[in-house]
Amino acid sequence: MFTSPYPDVDIPNVSIYDYLFAGLSDHELDGIALIDGTSGAETTYRALISQVEGVAGALAARDVDTDTVVALLCPNSPAFAAVFHGILRAGATVTTINSLATAEDIEKQLKDSKATWFMTVSPLLTGAKAAAAAIGLADDHLIVLDGADGHPSLRDLLAEAAPPPSVTFDPATHLAVLPYSSGTTGVPKGVMLSHRNLVANVEQSRQLITIESADRVLAFLPFFHIYGMTVLLNLAIKEHATLVTMPKFDFVEFLRIMQDHRCTYVFIAPPVAVGLAKHPLVEQYDISRVRMIFSGAAPLDGALAQAVIDRLGCQLKQGYGMTELSPVSHAVPQTNDDLPLDSVGFTIPNMECRLIDPETGEEIDLPTEGVSAPGELLCRGPNVMLGYLGNDEATRAIMTEDGFLRTGDIATVSSEGVVTIVDRLKELIKYKGYQIAPAELEALLLTHPAIADAAVIGIPGDEGQEVPKAFVVLQAGAELDEAGVMDFVSEHVAPYKKVRRVQFTDAIPKSSAGKILRKDLRAAERVRQD
Known part of the structure; x- marks a missing residue:
């Protein structure tokens, strides 16, 4: 078994709302929390908290409580942040839906999650309305954030000025979010993540992924995905940075927003690295303020990473995780430029990991020098999910009896604790x-x-x-x-x-x-x- 070279951190036993928003100073409240990258509209932390509490109050007035699941189908925008955290502030559970989902996909998730309220935006209303009708959801339970005839809007909710409810629950067991993941194989399943899971992973991650309050963080990776939800939305808010949102990816718009909004920290997936390394359009934009690019969601090739670094003159790091881990388990620290670019860095604090030979089931020893033999990576810690919703069989298949989660990925670990993902055991x-x-x-x-x-x-x-x-x-x-x-x-x-x-x-x-x-x-x- 191996752990992080970083000391364990204290994980507050509070809701994600209290963890992120409680105790902000006047200076922090007046800081810019969100910028709509398309329109340039700005939202301060003070305004964001007011919107979050307004949404929570309006939902509570509609009997939304700790037993309610609310579905959210919405591209990245300042409204997403207000509604997402408003649902959580009301004590309900959010199940986020992929903006590319078909009506059939949406219907399946609504049914499986047992959502009784649904929030979306007008560009996605056709599929949302078809799915809502298929499960018998009334029009007044389908909230269209930017407005549509016959449906409540975000403006309607906020205009009610209803006070946020007093909510009590155990952060360790109460479900905050239900994102859907295929795990190591099979069809998508609801991943049960508690408030403590989310709080823990932000607190663990911020020890290696060091966003600063002065950073402007470009957020095109979707908030509905656990990567965007934890590492962009929640981590940036915790550090009181500014998030610049993009509703969908377009390379030209991506470059323009980075330039016009002076972005300093950019989270990407590997396909974007290809464009940054090779596309001639990059030379037409001033993105010199970017100091850090962080890649996740899929393996990033070391040569490609170096090409981006050489071209842009910034740092580039990568990390590893999965939805079932809330999602981060490993990251290359910003302060370390000596690790191989194709590694996923160190185990984050408060986690224990093992490598298991996939053929024999034997545990692979941590080497005293050099690099270990490859084995399936198993992880245990406070960020590990509670299980799959309504699917004990799938939960048992991915979890060991002593609480380790089988990632389905083959990794090696060096004597210094540096982890590299080398292959995939899982079929995803x-x-x-x-x-x-x-x-x-x-x-x-x-x-x-x-x-x-x-x-x-x-x-x-x-x-x-x-x-x-x-x-x-x-x-x-x-x-x-x-x-x-x-x-x-x-x-x-x-x-x-x-x-x-x-x-x-x-x-x-x-x-x-x-x-x-x-x-x-x-x-x-x-x-x-x-």
């Missing part, structure tokens, strides 16, 4: 930082009348991205081409989940128990590519 596909569960695509493919069997794996795509490839067995006498398979999938899933390669085959390799042997497909794919 990571495309541009998004999780894609092969089982979900396989289940969809099997609904096509011309398809008898199917399997999906991730393969290397353009610019080093992993993309879904479908292996398809056709029904006898059926006719279907590659384009037909891809078009069918794209009609039913969010754009990032689309199948991008297709191979027809006579049979799908399976174990004696009927489980798809994706490792065999991956091995065959490597041989084919060689």
